[in-house]
Amino acid sequence: MFDVAIIGAGIVGTSIARELSKYDLSCVVIEKSNDVSNGSTKANSGIVHAGYDAKEGTLKAKFNVLGSEMYEKICEELDVPYKRNGSLVLAFNDDDLRHIEMLYERGLKNGVKELSIIDKNTVLSLEPNIQDNVVGALYAKTGAIVSPFELAIALAENANENGVEFMFSTTVTNIYKENDVFNIETNNGKFKSRYLVNAAGLFSDEINDMLGGEKFKIIPRRGEYCLFDKSVGNIVTRTIFQTPSNKGKGILVSPTVHGNLFVGPNAIEMDKKDDVSTTKKGIEEILKGGSRSVKNINPRDIITSFAGIRATSDTGDFVINVPTKNAVNAAGIESPGLTASVAIAPYVVSLLENEGLRLTLKNNFIKHRTNTKLFIQMTDDEKKLALSSNSAYGRIICRCEHITEGDIINAIKRPLGARTVDGVKRRVRAGMGRCQGGFCMPRVVEILSRELNIPMTEILKSEEGSYILTGRTK
Amino acid sequence: MERDLVIIGGGPAGLAAAIEAKKNGIDDILILERDKRLGGILQQCIHNGFGLHVFKEQLTGPEYAQRFIDEVEKLGIEYKLESMVLHLGEDKKIIALNPKDGLFEIEAKAVVLAMGCRERTRGALNIPGSRPAGVFTAGAAQRFVNMEGYMVGKKVVILGSGDIGLIMARRMTLEGAEVKMVVELMPYSTGLKRNIVQCLEDFDIPLLFNHTVTKIHGKERVEGVTIAKVDDKRQPIEGTELFVECDTLLLSVGLIPENELTREAKIEINPVTNGAYVNELMETSIEGIFACGNVVHVHDLVDFVTQESFLAGYGAAKYIKGEKSNSANKFKTKGLNGIRYVVPNIIHPENVKDAVNFYMRVSDVYHNVNLIVKDGDKVLYKSRKNHVSPGEMENVKLSKDILQKVEGDELVFELEEVAI
Missing domain, CATH: 2.60.40 (Immunoglobulin-like)
Structure with a gap:
């Protein structure tokens, strides 16, 4: 019997798990995928929004601004790359100017700090690669970027170090209550908990139905992205937004925390919750959209493209409520959900407390993650120390990102360590570079097989069924 | 550490450059190779056809490489394996890393760049569709099959008729896979004629010119690809799409010289070849830094890499000895x-x-x-x-x-x- 069961190990579920791990509680995170961050969290823009977008009074506005203010500290505690690079919303005509003025006013009402409207010359002096027909911009100095999957992994690791259990490859099929206890039926047996959190992302409406909460519906909306080589990662230093038009929210162009550049996303409503394929039309749309803002975006520099699905609820806002006694929904957390999630977590915990969950702070809570640095990021002394403890730190496996075998072994041996090629990639970036794993993927498969002591043929790229090898040669 | 000549890369280019420099009087040579053995990509090219020009006989890749490795050993040229160069400066300062020595710095009088090339990926082509397992560059598949002894799939479509793709069509067939077709965007093959005959025609594998892959299907593992005919602007023609069931897509769509270090050292790069501009001695825009092999331009035959690399080794020796004219x-x-x-x-x-x-x-x-x-x-x-x-x-x-x-x-x- 657990005190709290959290369904979903995306950015929302892991934020809540880490928050709960500060207290003397037994918690479990139930995740249908075989790793943390395998749903919407793994493929989104990675933007920490300043908070001028959402309409005042909404949950989106409230948690966006709060979350934005909490981010730096959490990333520092967990040693996750975070950069306050600032963001611009560009205006190209009078309508756009009126729109950014509205956003400015809204930002002030939402409590966003360090907002200003800047003129054309200031825009171009800050960002020389912006198209010349820009007329002004909203400048939010508090806008930031983060690596969403690295943060979710870090939150999960830290929660796990503080006692939270994680059940992967476990899909919830039914929930019923018996004597005030949730019975959670899964493909992996039955779990019991006194309290329950629904952080099931795209599937949170289905979990809500199982709980008998007031109906809402998740409408999956796909967004496609192109990721560019680091050689063009500096064509802009801030995150560049466009004003929303009747065609959608506009395409953004932004550096990533690791120095790449990305362009995207578009927004396509989908019938299915799991179709993350990209389309020719979509890629053309985002490249064209990106070029409206920024000069010199050359498709030749693309190293990969991908798509993610937003968990948009039909209520128009986040769904954070109590669907049934002792349960909390944290659902429909679409943009600015990544930003908001870190602020949603303590709020969800307070709702659980309202439901009667007793919270006693632990005195042995581990706040920081340790041993998180990649070899290439270490100081000379740290490098020497790492090499003396394990010569595998001297063996570069991923040539593009300079990731060593020591880093990869660390990714596998960490709490909730990597078990798949993509798991390694998201933890330590092996395969994230311009050759996209062409050289290192066979080596990573070999290292996973050796360290986990499972046959090469059983190593997966990502989810169950994504086998890489089909057998031995003759 | 100070060295007369540091050669970055122990593949066919680096080995030949080292040998020729040694023969021209340079004794203090160090080869830095990032893999576990010398020989470079030749070690996974177990088919024959190498050496017709240089040795007037047909050798396999590893045999061809071994001739040079033997000579390097015989000449007593020093090399370090599993050694990755992390930095090359304009001043010819090198920072490298390996498990034995850790991080080490070398001040070289002369440098030969021989890092070879890498394969273009699915990402660079931007093929739409899902992102399942089962999409490999032909070279990565070749490494699995020839070096590790594992098969990467059972029903295979190959995009691109580059040589590695053609060789892998035959290799996968011999290993029992069904290679359904090779799809080539252009109206001609970018591979050698002899490979088309020996690897496709001899095994009745169709080669479709003016076609490309327009979509990858399959959630976890490849389940098929959509192919389509292209017009003369290389754009897919609507209505010509055809679904081909397969569990594997191999990409043989071009090679890119690996010039990260070259760029870091601010050496001038030719945008057509993506390799350094070089002179008659294979010297780059920085005096004393030479380049040869696929890092300069992608070659069709290793024999030509060897010839070009002998020249780079000769040039580096001339430079070190102060015999190069700067007129x-x-x-x-x-x-x-x-x-x-x-x-x-x-x-x-x-x-x-x-x-x-x-x-x-x-x-x-x-x-x-x-x-x-x-x-x-x-x-x-x-x-x-x-x-x-x-x-x-x-x-x-x-x-x-x-x-x-x-x-x-x-x-x-x-x-x-x-x-x-």
Whole structure:
């Protein structure tokens, strides 16, 4: 019997798990995928929004601004790359100017700090690669970027170090209550908990139905992205937004925390919750959209493209409520959900407390993650120390990102360590570079097989069924 | 650590450069190889066909490499394995890393860049669809099959008729896989003619020109691809799409010289080859830094890599010994009218040993043309070609004598139609 069961190990579920791990509680995170961050969290823009977008009074506005203010500290505690690079919303005509003025006013009402409207010359002096027909911009100095999957992994690791259990490859099929206890039926047996959190992302409406909460519906909306080589990662230093038009929210162009550049996303409503394929039309749309803002975006520099699905609820806002006694929904957390999630977590915990969950702070809570640095990021002394403890730190496996075998072994041996090629990639970036794993993927498969002591043929790229090898040669 | 000559890369290019430098009187040489063994990509090329020009016999990749490895051993040239160069400065300072020595710094008098190339990926092509397991570059698949002993799939479609793709079509077939087809965007193959015959035609594997893969299907593992015919702008033609069931897509869609270090050292790069501009001694825009092999331009045969790399080793030795002339007498080379590029790019005639082998690629398939070399209006060389193709390098050898008589500041290589 657990005190709290959290369904979903995306950015929302892991934020809540880490928050709960500060207290003397037994918690479990139930995740249908075989790793943390395998749903919407793994493929989104990675933007920490300043908070001028959402309409005042909404949950989106409230948690966006709060979350934005909490981010730096959490990333520092967990040693996750975070950069306050600032963001611009560009205006190209009078309508756009009126729109950014509205956003400015809204930002002030939402409590966003360090907002200003800047003129054309200031825009171009800050960002020389912006198209010349820009007329002004909203400048939010508090806008930031983060690596969403690295943060979710870090939150999960830290929660796990503080006692939270994680059940992967476990899909919830039914929930019923018996004597005030949730019975959670899964493909992996039955779990019991006194309290329950629904952080099931795209599937949170289905979990809500199982709980008998007031109906809402998740409408999956796909967004496609192109990721560019680091050689063009500096064509802009801030995150560049466009004003929303009747065609959608506009395409953004932004550096990533690791120095790449990305362009995207578009927004396509989908019938299915799991179709993350990209389309020719979509890629053309985002490249064209990106070029409206920024000069010199050359498709030749693309190293990969991908798509993610937003968990948009039909209520128009986040769904954070109590669907049934002792349960909390944290659902429909679409943009600015990544930003908001870190602020949603303590709020969800307070709702659980309202439901009667007793919270006693632990005195042995581990706040920081340790041993998180990649070899290439270490100081000379740290490098020497790492090499003396394990010569595998001297063996570069991923040539593009300079990731060593020591880093990869660390990714596998960490709490909730990597078990798949993509798991390694998201933890330590092996395969994230311009050759996209062409050289290192066979080596990573070999290292996973050796360290986990499972046959090469059983190593997966990502989810169950994504086998890489089909057998031995003759 | 100080060294006379550091060679970055222990594949065919680096090995040949080292051997030739040693033979020309340089003793203090260090080869830095990032893999577990010398030989580079040749070690996974277990098919034969290597060495016809250099050794006048057919060798497999590992056999070809071994001849050079043996000679390196015999000459006592030092090398370090699993050694990755992390930094190369304009001042020829190198920072490298390996498990034995950890991080180490070398100040080199001369450097030879011989890092080879890498394969273009699915991402660079931007093929739409899902992102399942089962999409491999042909080289990564080759490593699994030939080095690790594992098969990567059972039903295979290959995109691109580059040589590695063609070789893998045969290899996968021999291992029991069903290779359904090779799909080529262009109206011609970028691979060698002999590979098309021996790897596809002999096994009845269809080769579809003017086709491409427009979508990848399958959530976790590839379940199929959509192929389509393309128009003369290489764009898919609507209505020609065809679903092909497969569990594997191999990509053989071109190679990119690996010039990260070259760029870091601020060496000038030719945007056509994606390799450094080099002179008659394979010296780059930084004096004392030489380059050879696929890091300069992608070759069709390793034999030509070897020849070019001997020259780089000879040049590096000349430089170290202070025998290289720096006279202002020089001219450039240029490809025109069907010649996409020419290597080397700059010639100082007095540094030429006996002759220069100019390597070049054409930009399309041409029949019945003359390959001519002109100094102003003066034709220095003319050779009749019945058939030229972008898949095969052309090569023109001009003697020192001819080169010394060049009057203009540009030597132009071009194709000329032959009236029939």
